[in-house]
Amino acid sequence: MITCEESKTICSKNQYKEASWSERFNMYLHVLMCKTCFKFSRKNTKLTGLCNEASLQALSDTEKSELKNKLGQNS
Amino acid sequence: MNQEEKIRTLHQLNPTTWVDQYADYLYNYAISRVNDEELAKDLVQETFFAGLNSAKNFKGTASERTWLVAILKRKVIDHYRKSNSKKGKAEIRMSYNNDGEGSWLEEQIADPLSKSENDGIENEELGMAIHECISKLPSKQAKVFTMKTIHGMSTEDICNELSINPSNLWVLVFRARSSLMGCLNENWFAV
Known part of the structure; x- marks a missing residue:
């Protein structure tokens, strides 16, 4: 039996399709019994959907440090 | 306590944290408006420079981010103004297909089944x-x-x-x- 914390972590991992078969099995078993984790799991999936929908863009670290250099902030 | 509140309501600029805190936010803002990654990057950079240059004009009534977004907004408008002035006069074309009476009217009515109009926004x-x-x-x-x-x-x-x-x-x-x-x-x- 896994804890809620573990189940939520696996659920997050599963959002990136990187949870193993046994992890997924344990998580689903837990989610069946735990209402909080069930809600969390649904919301988490929705969050993934939202992130995809928003087509998020971000600057990479190198671009950011370049930007900092240009602004004269070396850190 | 009164003074404390005053200090809290007046925002202060902290340029050293700008890149980490706002770069991605501004970049997204820019990219959704100009639809060009390189250009968006340039605009964000220009915004930070302009922010540094006019930091003394910052009154502290708005938050740092709101202030930077306002600058970026000007930069985006300036960009479109520049690119527009290079073009000739704007052209408006309407096509009328004379294959049936009134068919062109139907073309102009919004498709009620389409939900995608507001998706972009x-x-x-x-x-x-x-x-x-x-x-x-x-x-x-x-x-x-x-x-x-x-x-x-x-x-x-x-x-x-x-x-x-x-x-x-x-x-x-x-x-x-x-x-x-x-x-x-x-x-x-x-x-």
Whole structure:
């Protein structure tokens, strides 16, 4: 039996399709019994959907440090 | 106490944190308007420069971010003005197909089945909301979440770069995601 914390972590991992078969099995078993984790799991999936929908863009670290250099902030 | 409140209501500029805190937010704002990554990057850079130059004009009535967005907005408008002045006069073309009486009228009526009209606007708002929430996360969580979700980097690469182990990474991702769920307005989660 896994804890809620573990189940939520696996659920997050599963959002990136990187949870193993046994992890997924344990998580689903837990989610069946735990209402909080069930809600969390649904919301988490929705969050993934939202992130995809928003087509998020971000600057990479190198671009950011370049930007900092240009602004004269070396850190 | 009164003085404390005054200090809190007056915002202060802190340019050293600008890139880390606002770069992604501004970049998204710009990219949704100009639809060009390089240009968006330039505009963000120009915004920071302009912000530094006119920092003494900052009155502290608006938050730092609002102020920077206002500058960026001007930059975007300036960009379009410049690109418009290079063009000739604007052309308006309407095509009338004379294959049937009144057929052109039907073309102009919005398709009632189409739900996609507002999608662009909504997605932009959503993107800004998500970025706002990401900037509130602890820096390590924000970093891991951005690398994983937005840049789509592999777990191995992130672990190497930040020198953490995978289980550490997933815990960070989980914490970031649960704070994001709390931070994002409930409306976004309504089906």
